[in-house]
Amino acid sequence: MSGREKGMASNVSHQGAGNGLKLVLAWGFVGIPLAWGIIETVTNALKLFH
């Protein structure tokens, strides 16, 4: 593998890792509040039905 190819492969791997972190942050940012809201609603609904 030439030096240039190695550099490109390394860039791709960095990009993949960066994307992975961004995805976790972005989905966590919207997923955590939504999960909290759903849990609150389900908990209330279950309490009420009991």
Place this chain on the structure above:
Amino acid sequence: MANTSYFSRDRIVAPPGYSRWLIPPAALCVHLCIGQAYAFSVFNLPMTKLIGITKSAPGDWALTDLGWIFSLGIFFLGVSAALLGRWVEEGGPRLAMFTAALCFGGGFVISAIGVYVHNLWVIYFGYGVLGGFGLGIGYISPVSTLIKWFPDRPGMATGMAIMGFGGGAFIASPLSVWLMRQFSSPTHVGVAETFLVMGAIYFCFMTVGSVIVRVPAPGWKPEGYVAPATPKKLVTTKDVYVYDALKTPQFWLIWWVLCLNVTAGIGVLGQASAMSQEMFPGQVTAIAASGFVGLMSLFNMGGRFFWASMSDLLGRKNTYFVFFALGAALYAAVPYTGEIGSVALFVLAYGIIFSMYGGGFATVPAYLKDMFGTRYVGAIHGMLITAWSAAGIFGPVLVNYIRAYNVAHGVAKAQAYNVTMYLMAGLLVIGFICNFFITAVHERHHMKVQKAGAEASA
């Protein structure tokens, strides 16, 4: 010359290697916030006691006057989506999302001032007009971007965003109650401070969405995706100009499809609590009925993602056939569940009905994309949202007046909803017929290549 301002479309073209899975959270940042509209009613009761604190006093606002805040918000959602759709498409999603953040967050701040000075007109303007513009612009802002990023699964992509609109109330409702509790005191209800904090939170949250969002580079396709060599009969590869879409029978048939599907759901949604108690007297208490409403909201939200994703497999037209056929059968079966006193069957029937109500909202952007192409799908979707506004009037009026008429004519409360259920089933049958007549858009409505290029570079 390329426009390089921070908000321009050119500035947000994704670099190679950018993950398209970052776009749904960007869209959810906006839709989870504007979905707060469904939870606005938690403020109604506290706002009737701003002077009296523990109970309404002379000079306090009446519930009927406060109801107009939500109605104005939904009205201006429709107006802004219809009027500003083309601007949203051409300005790009970042500008649209940030504008929506300014309007929606600003609407809360102005409403806080309205509460502070005790002037309802200021709140009508703040949440109703300005907030309503935020709702409309925010609702359509990510639609075409998602469709362009997910040409292989457009239903699922838009379903995810529109599911956020259904889920926003789950966050807003407990958050509003918690904030009001923190800010309340023996001499103060805490609504103004809650509005201020929520305005700031929503502005920041929506702005994050506008920062994350990117548009795909021209000609970009998902890895390994090959467009079908022979497109399906009802899926066009051409674009229809936003105002030309209005001249097609397909637009108006889809308008009725959405309107009838929403009318059938929205009227019952507002009456779900009372209906469950009146149809099952002694079995469903007021408290259990609130749990039932919460459960229906979950079905509504889940159905948005489930049915929109299913539409990628079934096709849009077939998915609406399922909504109308199954919905009509279930509405017709609801009186029977009351007759046999089966709460479980009643809840199951309504769960499926509300999942399809949500599914109708979430599947329609992909239906429009199939019919009119991707170029102006957001703007066309904006104009179609007027069907929702119309349904918001038809649905509750039909349910409330028919029930009142029946009760006034001696029908027992437990059976007072039967006629309404059969009428809703009838509306869905009409929707089925409208859907049946939807065919591919005639090629004379397609944009010419030169015009498409000129518009795209505008």
